[in-house]
Amino acid sequence: MPRLPRRFSLFALIPALALASACADHVTIVGDVIPGTYTATSFRLTKDGEPTIDVLAKGGSLTITVAPDLNLTGLLSLPAGVVTPDAATAAMAGVLVVKADGTYRFDQPVQSFIKDLTWQQFTDAFVTTTKMSGVQFQITLRK
Numbered sequence: 001m002p003r004l005p006r007r008f009s010l011f012a013l014i015p016a017l018a019l020a021s022a023c024a025d026h027v028t029i030v031g032d033v034i035p036g037t038y039t040a041t042s043f044r045l046t047k048d049g050e051p052t053i054d055v056l057a058k059g060g061s062l063t064i065t066v067a068p069d070l071n072l073t074g075l076l077s078l079p080a081g082v083v084t085p086d087a088a089t090a091a092m093a094g095v096l097v098v099k100a101d102g103t104y105r106f107d108q109p110v111q112s113f114i115k116d117l118t119w120q121q122f123t124d125a126f127v128t129t130t131k132m133s134g135v136q137f138q139i140t141l142r143k
Contacts, residue, residue, distance in 0.1 A: 034066055035067055036066060036143045038142060041056075043062060045137060055082055062074070064106065094108030094110075116130075117132075118130050
């Protein structure tokens with residue numbers, strides 16, 4: 001196979017470099033915006049030695065709204081028999097706290113397990129897979 005002249009191969013790169021530099025002027029990276037309303041799309045509890053409970057399938061729900069100042073509102077609703085014998089609700093008022101390790105905590109005055117969970121933030125979602133007191137919590141909140 002004949003070898004192409006070196007000059008020709010350099011000229012072939014010029015259009016590719018021009019296209020790459022033109023595209024670079026139009027690329028912007030936008031950080032994720034945390035404030036918004038998050039609703040549980042997955043909410044499972046597994047007590048040691050027991051089958052997993054799908055809280056949403058049983059009629060439970062969790063919604064948390066994060067304001068621009070990181071204050072929280074929302075509602076946790078648990079059907080009877082999931083955590084306590086009776087159905088329960090709890091206000092999700094509080095503040096979103098960024099921990100030193102980059103994870104998040106919903107700091108709330110109300111006594112609920114939600115404030116004790118460690119959350120990771122992804123694009124338009126908060127996720128926890130925290131285990132405490134013999135219960136594995138797997139919750140996904142999405143905008």
